[in-house]
Amino acid sequence: MMAEYLSTENITKMFPGVKAVDNASLTFNSGMVYSIVGENGAGKSTFAKILSGIYKADMGKIFIKGKEVVDYNATEALDKYKIAVVHQDETLFPEMSVAENFFMEVMGRFYKKGFISYRELKKTAEKSLKDLNINVDVNKKVKYLRSDERKMLEFARAIYYQPNFLILDEVTAPLPEDKIEAVFTWIKELRNKTKVVLYISHKLREVLELSDEIVVFKDGKVAGKIHGSKVKMDDLIQMMVGEKSFKAIFPEKARTIGKTIFKVKNLKGRGIDMEFENREGEILALAGLAGSGMKEALRMIYGVVPKSGDFYLDNKKIKIRSVKDASAHGMVYISDEKEAEELFLNQSVKENIIIPSIDKAANKLGILKESAVDKFAKFIVSRFNIKTPSLDTLTQSLSGGNKQKVVVGRCLLKNIRVLLASNPTVGLDIASKTEIYNILRDLAKKGIAVTVYLSELPEIVNFPDRVLIMYNGKIVDELKGDEITEENILKAYFEKVSE
C-alpha cells in the first residue's frame, strides 16, 4: 500500500474569461512519477503553479499527507511542504552570478555576523552543482550561460531543497539528449527515495518512458488517468487532441528532389568549418548534440555573426556580409528565441505580419495603405489558421504556437528563396507543431530552400528529407531516406563523441 503524499479536491482557478483549471481532483502517492499531458492552454502550468503556491485556487482543497492545507505561498510550499518546482519559464536573474541565483530567495541563510557570506554561498552552490555533475562556474553571470546550462541550474536549485514533491514543467525543452538522460536518472533516483515527481511535458516519448501514471488535461479538466505501462503513444495523442495519430503529425516527405538552390562552401569561423547544399523541394536538417554549432552555423550564414565562406544561390555566387545582404537575397532566419528576436510583442498581429514586406503595402510616397495591410494580414491569418481575436490584437496575447505561426507564415509575403530556421517548434504543443511543419513543407514545395536545425529526435526522424549530423562545428555524417532512424541518429551523435 503506497502512502498518499498530496491530493487535490475540486481545484478550480478562473482567469478573466476562462476556467484555467476546472474541478481537478487528483491524488499523488509517494514513490511515483506522474505526468500531466495536454495541449497548450489545457491548464497544466496553472495547476503546477497552484500546487507550488504561486497562484491561489479560487475553489477546492489541497491535502498534504491527508491534512488540509490552506493558503500557502511559494516559500511555505518549499519550506513546510517540501514542494519544489522547475517552472517552464526561466526564473534566473541574468545580471547575477550563478551562486547568487542559486540561493536568491534564501540568502538570509548565509549570513555571517549579519552579512551575506559569499564564500559560504559559492561553496554550497559549487558543491550542489558538483553533486549533480553540472559543470558551470559559480562566479559567472547567468546571462553568459547557455540555455541548457540555465535549465540545469534551475534543476540543481530545486533538488537542493530535497523536495518530497518535485514539479518539472516542460524542463527538457532546451536540453540536448545527453542532458535529458541525466535528468531522467535524477527523476528515477527521486522515485527510489519515495519522493513524488510531477512531470509536465509535450514530449510524449519522455512521458511514456518515465511515468507510473499519466494524467491528461483538456480545457482545464482532467480528461483521463492512465496507468503508465499500459499506454501507447497513439492512444495518448488521441486522448489529448481527439483525432490525429502520431504519423499524422508530420507532413509527407518529399517525393522528388530537384536541383540545388542554395549552396554553402567553406563556411568558417568560431570553430565551424562546413559546407552543404540545399535542393529544391527538400527539407534539410542539421542535428547534433547541443553546442556542436548548428545554430551558430545558421546565424553565421544569415550574417548575424561574422564569418568567411562562399555562397551560391541558383548557381550564382552571392555575397552575404550582413543581415541586410542576406535579406536582400531573399533569405529569412527564424530563431528559437522568437519572442526576443523576431516579434514586436506590443504591436498588433497585422503590423507584425506586414513588417518584413512593408513595401508591398505602401503607396509611392511610402505611406502605408491600411486596406492593403489588412488584406495581406487577413490572407496570412486565414492561410495558416492563426488563432487571434482580431488583426489588431497585440501579439503578446497570442499563444506560443500562434506567435510562431506569425513568424513563419509571414515569410510567404516576401519573395524568399532561402529559409533558415533554428528549432522552430520548440516548446509548442502538438497541434501547433503540426501546423508549423506543414507551413515549412509548403514553402519547400514552392521551391524555397529550407534548412532547419532540429533538436528533438522524433522531429529529426519524421520531418526532414536529409539530415546532416554535426559535431564540433563539422559535419560528421549524412543520413537520407530510410537511413534516418533514431538509432542511426544517436549512433552518429555518440560515436563521434567517444572517438
Place this chain on the structure above:
Amino acid sequence: MSEKLHNIKILLSEFYVVFLLVMAWLFFGIFAPGFLSFRNIFGIITFSVILLAASLAQNVVVLTGGFDLTVGSIISLVTCVLSVLMVYSVIGSIIVAILLGVLIGFVNGFCAARLKIDPFLVTLSVMFLIDGIDLILRPAPGGWIDKTFANALLLNIGGLNVGSIIAFLALTIFCVVLLEKRHFGRLIYAVGGAEDRAILRGINTQKVKMLAYVLSCLLCTFGGLYMAAYVQIGDATIGSPILFASIAAVLLGGTSVSGGTGRALNTVAATLIISSITNFLFYIRVIEWWKYVFNGALLIVVASVYYWIERRREK
C-alpha cells in the same frame, strides 16, 4: 599573478565611475591650482552630503525599476518642519520629521507597488502635495533651528565640518553594505532585474518595492536634517534643485533606469563628480549666470566619457 591582474580588471570595470571621478579631479586640478588642496576636496565632500543622501535614495528606487521624484521636496519638508516645531522640542521635531518621511515613503510605495500606478506619476503627485505643505508651513524662508542641533550634526572643528564627513562615510557604508551584503539589498536587484521571475521564485516583490520607497524617504529625511543644520532656517524650495541632481548622479553612476543593475559606490562617485563641477566653476570664478551653462556642458562632457568607456567595456 595573472589572477590578481584579472581581479584588478574586474574591479576597474565594476567601479569605473570611481576612476572617472579621479580623472575629473586631476583635470580640474590642472586648470585650477588649489582645487586639489586638502581643504577644497574636504569641502566638496562635506558639501555633497545632502545630495549624496538624495542620490543614494534615488538609486535604491531606480534599482527596483521605479523613480522617486519626492527626494528634493522631502528635504525641504524637513527644514520647514524643524523650523516650525523646534521651538517646542528639538527631539520631538526630529521624530516628527522622521515619521513624516516614513509616511511619505509608505504612500509612494503603496501606490507604486501595491496599486501598481506608474511610479513617475505617483511620486510626481506626491511631490506636488509635499511642495504645497512646505509652502503652507513656510510661505517665506525663516524660522528657527537650534544651534546645538546644528553643531552636533556638523561637528565643526577648526573650520572643517567633520560631522558631514562622518555622515558621508556612514551613508556610503550603509548603502553599500545594505545593497551588497544583505538579503534585502539583493532582493532589490532581483525585483528590479526581472520582477516576473522573482514572483515565480516566491519573492514578495510588492513588499521589497514598498520598503525601497520607505528607505528612500528615510535617507532623504536624513539629508533634510543636514540641510537644516547647514542653512539653519526653514525653506520650502531649497530642496528642489536636488531632485534633478540626484537623477543625474544615479544615471551617471551607471544605474540602469530599467532597474536591476548599478552599484552604490558608483552613485557615490557620480555625486562627487557633480559636486566637483559646481565647486570647480566657483573656483575659476565663472559669473553666476554662466555657471548653469558650464554646469550643463561639463556634465555632458563627463557623461560622454562615461558612455564611451562603458561601450568599450561591453566589447
